[in-house]
Amino acid sequence: MQNTVLIPTYRRPLDLSRCLTALQAQTKPANQIIVVVRDTDTETRQFLANFDPQHLPLQTVTVTQPGVVAALNAGMAAVTGDIVSITDDDAAPRPDWLASINAHFLKDTAVAGVGGRDWIHQGNQILDASRPIVGQLQWFGRVIGNHHLGVGEPREVDILKGVNMSFRTQAIGELHFDQRMRGTGAQVHFEMAFTLALKRAGGKIIYDPQIAVDHYPAQRFDEDQRHNFNAIAQINLVHNETLILLEHLPPLRRTIFLLWAIIIGTRDCYGCLQWLRFFPSQSQLATRKLIASLQGRWQAYQQFQTQNPLKPPLTQLQNSN
Structure with missing residues (x-):
C-alpha cells in the first residue's frame, strides 16, 4: 500500500523543518511527500531549496490562492498514493504514524478515513487531559471535537481533525475540499465539511488515539489568531x-x-x-x-x-x- 503525506505550509519554515525531520524517522517510510507552498512565501521556498531531504521523496506544489482549502486541493491533484495522510507544518508525526494508519486501512476495506490524537504542546507543557467522546455530531447539530484529548479504543466518528487525518484515495473519488469555506488561512471547519461528505457517501471514519502527532500550534498569518478575538x-x-x-x-x-x-x-x-x-x-x-x-x-x-x-x-x- 503506497502512502502519500500532504503538508500545506505558509511562512513557518522552522516548523516545517521539524515536521519533515519527523517524517524521516517513520518506521514505514512515505512513498511521496507533498509540500504545498504559496507563491508569495519566499522564506519557505528558500528553506526548501536548501533543505537536504535525506532520501525523503519530497515534492513541492505551488499555489497562488490563499487559504488551506486551495492548498490541499492543489496538493491532492498531485497525490499518487493509495492512502493520503494530511498533517500541518507545525506538527511532528510520531515514528509509528504511517504504519498505524496503514493497519486500519488494511484491516477493513470499508474504512475511508482514519485520524488520531494531536498532543498539544503549550510552551514546556503538554496538554494531557482526556475525553472519551471525540469527533461526534450530536443529533441537534452540536459538534464535539476533542481530537487532542481522545482516549480509549479505536472507534467510528463523524469528524476528523486536519492536523492528523488520512484517507483512502479510492474512497475520495472526485471529492474536493469545499472552496466555499471562508478565511484567508486556517479556514476553520474545512475538515468537517470533507469528512461529513465522505461519511454521507458511505465510508467509515475511524479515530484511534494511538495514531499520534505532536502539535506545536504556531503563529497564523491571517485574520484568525487562535485565542485573540477577531x-x-x-x-x-x-x-x-x-x-x-x-x-x-x-x-x-x-x-x-x-x-x-x-x-x-x-x-x-x-x-x-x-x-x-x-x-x-x-x-x-x-x-x-x-x-x-x-x-x-x-x-x-x-x-x-x-x-x-x-x-x-x-x-x-x-x-x-
Missing part, C-alpha cells in the same frame, strides 16, 4: 460551521439546530444564553462575540437558501412542525 475570523468560523451543518442535517434537525444555535450556542459560537453566561466576566467582548456569531449564522443561512432554492425557508419549516 470579528471577521469569528464570522468566518461560524459561517463555515453553519453552512456545513445546514447541508448535512435533514430538514427537522436543521430547524432544531438553527434554533439551538441562536438561543443557546456554545462557548465558541455564542447564542443568547452563552452571551448571558459570559457577559459578567467578558462585558463588551461577549456582546461582540454574540453579534459576530449571529452574523455568521445569518450569512450561512442566506447562502444555503440561495444555493438550495428548492428547500423550504426556515419560517415554512417552523410552521410545518
Whole structure:
C-alpha cells in the first residue's frame, strides 16, 4: 500500500523543518511527500531549496490562492498514493504514524478515513487531559471535537481533525475540499465539511488515539489568531460551521439546530444564553462575540437558501412542525 503525506505550509519554515525531520524517522517510510507552498512565501521556498531531504521523496506544489482549502486541493491533484495522510507544518508525526494508519486501512476495506490524537504542546507543557467522546455530531447539530484529548479504543466518528487525518484515495473519488469555506488561512471547519461528505457517501471514519502527532500550534498569518478575538475570523468560523451543518442535517434537525444555535450556542459560537453566561466576566467582548456569531449564522443561512432554492425557508419549516 503506497502512502502519500500532504503538508500545506505558509511562512513557518522552522516548523516545517521539524515536521519533515519527523517524517524521516517513520518506521514505514512515505512513498511521496507533498509540500504545498504559496507563491508569495519566499522564506519557505528558500528553506526548501536548501533543505537536504535525506532520501525523503519530497515534492513541492505551488499555489497562488490563499487559504488551506486551495492548498490541499492543489496538493491532492498531485497525490499518487493509495492512502493520503494530511498533517500541518507545525506538527511532528510520531515514528509509528504511517504504519498505524496503514493497519486500519488494511484491516477493513470499508474504512475511508482514519485520524488520531494531536498532543498539544503549550510552551514546556503538554496538554494531557482526556475525553472519551471525540469527533461526534450530536443529533441537534452540536459538534464535539476533542481530537487532542481522545482516549480509549479505536472507534467510528463523524469528524476528523486536519492536523492528523488520512484517507483512502479510492474512497475520495472526485471529492474536493469545499472552496466555499471562508478565511484567508486556517479556514476553520474545512475538515468537517470533507469528512461529513465522505461519511454521507458511505465510508467509515475511524479515530484511534494511538495514531499520534505532536502539535506545536504556531503563529497564523491571517485574520484568525487562535485565542485573540477577531470579528471577521469569528464570522468566518461560524459561517463555515453553519453552512456545513445546514447541508448535512435533514430538514427537522436543521430547524432544531438553527434554533439551538441562536438561543443557546456554545462557548465558541455564542447564542443568547452563552452571551448571558459570559457577559459578567467578558462585558463588551461577549456582546461582540454574540453579534459576530449571529452574523455568521445569518450569512450561512442566506447562502444555503440561495444555493438550495428548492428547500423550504426556515419560517415554512417552523410552521410545518
